[in-house]
Amino acid sequence: MTDVPSPSLYRPMIGFAFAVTLLATIWVASQGDVVPVQPLAFVAVLAVVMEAAPVLAGVWLGAAGLGYVLRVALVPTLARGRLVVQLGLGMAAMLVLAWALAWAGLLHMASAWGLCAAGAALLGVQWIMERRETAAALASDDDAGPPLRFEHAWSWMALLWALPTGLLVVAATCPPGTLWRVEAFGYDVMSYHLQLPREWLAAGAMAGLEHNVYSYLPSLVEAGYMQLGAMHGSVSSAIYTAQLFHASLAVLAAAGVTQAVRHFVDAGPAVAAGAVLLAVPWVLVTGSLAYNEMAVLAFMAVALVVLFDVVSERWGGAAVVGLLVGAATLAKLTAGFFVAVPLALVLLTRWNHALRWRQPPRWQVGVKAAAIAGVAGALMLAPYLVRNFTWTGNPVFPFATGMLGAGHWDDDLTRRWDEGHGLAWDDANRFEAFHRQWLLNTGYGALGGDDTPVETQNIARFDQEGGFPLLWVVMLGSVMFCVTRPGLRRAVGAMGLVLGVQFAFWLLATHLQSRFLIPTLVPAALLAGIGFGRLAVLTQTRVAWLWPLTASVVVLLLTLSSLTTLFNQTQRVRLDDGRVVPAPLWALIDSRSTDDASAVGGVGGHPINDLPTQSRTLLVADSSPLLYLERPFVYHTAFDASPLGEMIREAEGDAGRVNKKLREAGITHIWVSWSELDRLHATYGHDRDVTRETLGELIDTGWQRVSDHGRSATLFALP
Template sequence: MTVTAPLPDTPIDRRAQFAAMALAGVVLGGVLLTGSTFPIKVWFPGAACVSVLWIAAAAGYGRVLRRVLFPRMEAGDPRRTPLAIGLGVAFALAVVNLFATLGFMPMHAWWRFVWWIGMGIGWILAGLSWRFVGSLFRVRSIAADPLLWCALPAIAALALATALPPGLAWSTEFGGYDALAYHLELPKEWLAAGALEPLRHNVYSAFPSFMEGAYLQLFSLSADAVPAHDMALAPQALHAVLAVCAAWMVAATAEVIAGGDRCQRAWARAIGWCGFLGIPWVIVTGSLAYNEMAVLLMLAAAMLAWTAREQAGAWRVGVALGLLLGAAVGAKLVAAGMAVLPFACWAVVTTHPNTTSATRHARALAVSAGAASLTALLILAPWLIRNHAATGSWTFPFRVPLVSSGNGWWTEEQMTRFAAGHTAAADMGMSARLRALGDAGFLQGFGAAPDADPWLPQWSVVFWIGSVAIVLLMIGLRRVWHMRSMGLALGVMLLAQLVFWMFATHLKSRFLLPCAVPLTVATAVAAAPVLAQQSRGIIVALSALLLTAWSLQPSLLMRMDTRTASAVELCASGRTVATDVDGQGMVREIANDLGPGTAAFAQESATLGDAMPLAWIANWQLPPGAVLGSEGDADVFWCRTTPITGTVWDGGPLTRVLRAHPDDPVAAVRALSIDEHLTHLAIGESMLARWKASGWIDPILTPDRVRAVAALLNPVARTVSGGVVYKVPLAH
């Protein structure tokens, strides 16, 4: 598993090259022709380009870290550049989170200049080696290994979905509701506050928020009046680039583990690259301003670092692992069980001490574990400290025995409700958990839907293929003992992920995403030796065709998802003609206005009596000086002035006044004006009903109480999400 010699990038087979090149050319040409009307301004916005500059700067810092932590790594080792990117991204996320916590994010030109200088230093560090710069863009290896081109359809789908304004794509994610409610909204509010800090109306602000801190940095680079809206595509683009980097990391890991001759390594690299990017779930989440891709990137990078431990030494590799896995937890807390624990299982199984040196190996393993733990604790310290300072609990809203037990600003009921909403019911039987696993992973999108949520094949057959590959690695008769051991290690890793998912999460399919790493690596390692032995050109060409077909799955899903397909068609039209209230023709670019809206289009919708997005109402329909509150509709990112709202766990203004006046709607309405200082209130009745069906809603928000309050308010407009905006009577 440890590489001691350079692995050159070379073609697999001349006929495979021509087949892959021709196929990729046809696919790419078709994509360009069918999407030629998509606005160039949307495809190449300056805000999205900033994400590439961010990654390049992170890679520059990572290059220094890789040289320090892996001093014995040879010049041609294929792990050099991927490790630099992984370490650099982890370092950048940790540093940005620290500086944002300290308040180095105000909207001033001087601080923007400082951040640009910081990124410039990263570019200089990267530019000190032209070979490193070239490796970042993979020009030589892609030209020499055209099988990697088979992933172009998946990359095109990723780029297209990323170019859509936040809030439009993917019905399974309800248009990226979580992004509009907190992944993007929190950085917007932190930018106004001048620091990354817990906010009492949004419990997710008490999370480590490493990715949201990076989004905050991107927002802070804009001098626009509403920086978050000006840079809205930048977080999506950054997350999409991280998805591509994660695929690179998975491909490099598969290549190193597969070993063998250059042909076998090239097949492993191609299968890992295309296999990962062809998973529809990767493209769905990668195109949104989420945080999953950081976890997958760090997990694959940690595996890659562990294969290079002989080039680092025990404590150095421990520091690298602590940085990577600590950043994974900082990006998404569930990574503690879906990345850190499975990696530990995989690392232990892949450690094979000689009987004569068992003590030395055990000591080295302990040193690595200790260094990793201390490093991870160090980079997570800003989160722990700011959480304790704001809430009195190190890990609020989670209780950790012997570490943290406080309730923060919540009641006991809220703590219990939050915990129940993020884990499966304690009395849920094993058969029910296994059935949920089958529906979320192995069978998702096939057969009858188990509930009313969108039911699409976002995992395809990844779990089936990956599981079979693991079994074949473990029992393959022609495999050496090392490969059988690797199959066992990957199997233990996957099993740890599945067990944690079944017993420590709320059984949602998206939380299985870290499983994509061992599943893809196992498939690549198992298939590469078989394909490398094929000398018939037709078999090689068919294999390239199969990789391309696999990479077309995300595009197929975009067609199957009516919400995304409609959004693509809408934005691809580029322009539309509408009529304002005076009858004058007006033209606008849809893709730039769908989020915050325009005064003319909001007025037209109001004149026709049509429902419109809450942001359009807040931005263009309310009178100057109006104060909007919202209960139920928490996806308020596109509102220029953030409404007074709250998550389902914290509760919004209506929840607070009903807690104070549960049986007196008149007093509750008066409190909306006097205590909450509202002039208008949006009640998202459809979302409240969904929360109630899920068991998440505050018990005080009964339908009767909500309707009793609404009956005393004056309706102003309807929202497209199924809610109503009311005018609150002025209390005397």
């Protein structure tokens, strides 16, 4: 019999191996090779992480303390995953409190750090209480151990986490605008995910902005970014911290999946399931940006930990599920259908009780649990609904404008929003989109495929599509393994129910973007982990090595796909021989401070920043560079009213009067993005009176051309 190292040696050994693997992954990703290419890029990654570490540590320690109070109050008898549930509940509480402070105009450096300090103090209380409980248990010869002890020995499968985590860290140290062509190089980050917290922090409070419709979304994670900005002193200083924070939420999601799978299988397969989630390319893409998807995955995965525990039928457990799915919906409204509805149905049908499958179902218990979860989720959403009602008269603005009111919008703006966010294609194309956007999509682990054609309507496409659907084949194989075991059938049925609701909502109520299906990764990874565990049982006598080899190959292939995606999704640069190729990653890492806009990664060197400090620039059809502009500017998103269009109509098309109105508004310069203007008119729509023709008439009145930027944009000075 092989001797197993004692825990005092086992955990440090795995911890050391994990650190080495993590650093090796960061090295390879930052250099693009094993041999040194630009060693300073590796140093820059570590420097960025160290700079962000104090703020991130403060937020997570504070969240852990807040979560301790909620866990003890609501689910004190939780059998498994107590630390993960504590962190999930605590982070939800931290973000909600930051959101409330922001709305009240009280979120600043002192309150942001104070919120973390209060949570950390509660964590200290927990440490003292558990030391006393441990001492009492030892005195009574009770070896139950402290409540938050590790519930299973570390598994060597944890090393698989180091690979995708290393990629996440490297990608998160590249500034928005340099990575991810599939996501328009972080356009949404620069135009609202971080731009809104920047404006709110400058204004002193969260507020509805008529020039940025996204300010009316729930903005739970954006309030968290505002808190990070307050802790740093500015959102501009917190860009990398925000991205690393979102990446840390991906790690929490993987931990939640691990603990949910742990209800059914041993530690090794459960840990492998978490690694599968982290290794999927869409998790790398969105997790390394200051988005909100990882909060949805994290709260969903942690909710599943509670959902598969017997406490989910008690009021406290059902309330925790409701609070977590409510937090997921506050992070991203579509989570109401991708997360809240399917998990409520699992509670209602009692398919969550895979561990007690022999007991006859009692529908009254399911109804009660679902009702409690519904009330708790509604309480989480209530402040957002009240806030929007006070701002616009419509609690869910900019949705349901036809029934509940359009706020400050006119019919044209309402129509453009509905067309841009409603059903996109006919039924015949929906199932083709299902294959292209999910089943055979690189973002969901499909390997290989054909080169993607260029498309104007849907730019969110990877370089290749139609590959071998590795993740979904693994999931299907897991289902086949598990349905033979009565104790696992309900787990499979529950995840099948979740996936069915998610697919139905995506197909019937969205404009079929691939990224919207990211919540399907949680049930997929959970099923994969259960399948690994079932394979371990079936092969334990003769080929016990088969399941870890299978899990490792799956994670390694997914990680390799993510690494390839990372290298190919950078800014394009033109070589001396005329070829246009992806920029090397080492040139983008920590490149936010590069002043030269023509340099690789020089996102901060926008021409508007070279204007005099007293200048004020109106941006026409462009909200992508907002985050990096250092001079006063006026902008609007693609779905908001155009100030220039309103001036043209008020002046009845008289170009001279338009110029006068611009000067009266303090505008000194005009930035026109010609390419974006053409794209918006061809897709989502734009102000009908702001066209190339009307702009040409204005230019002819004496607008001075300051600089041209290829054929895509021009900077003008008003006469």
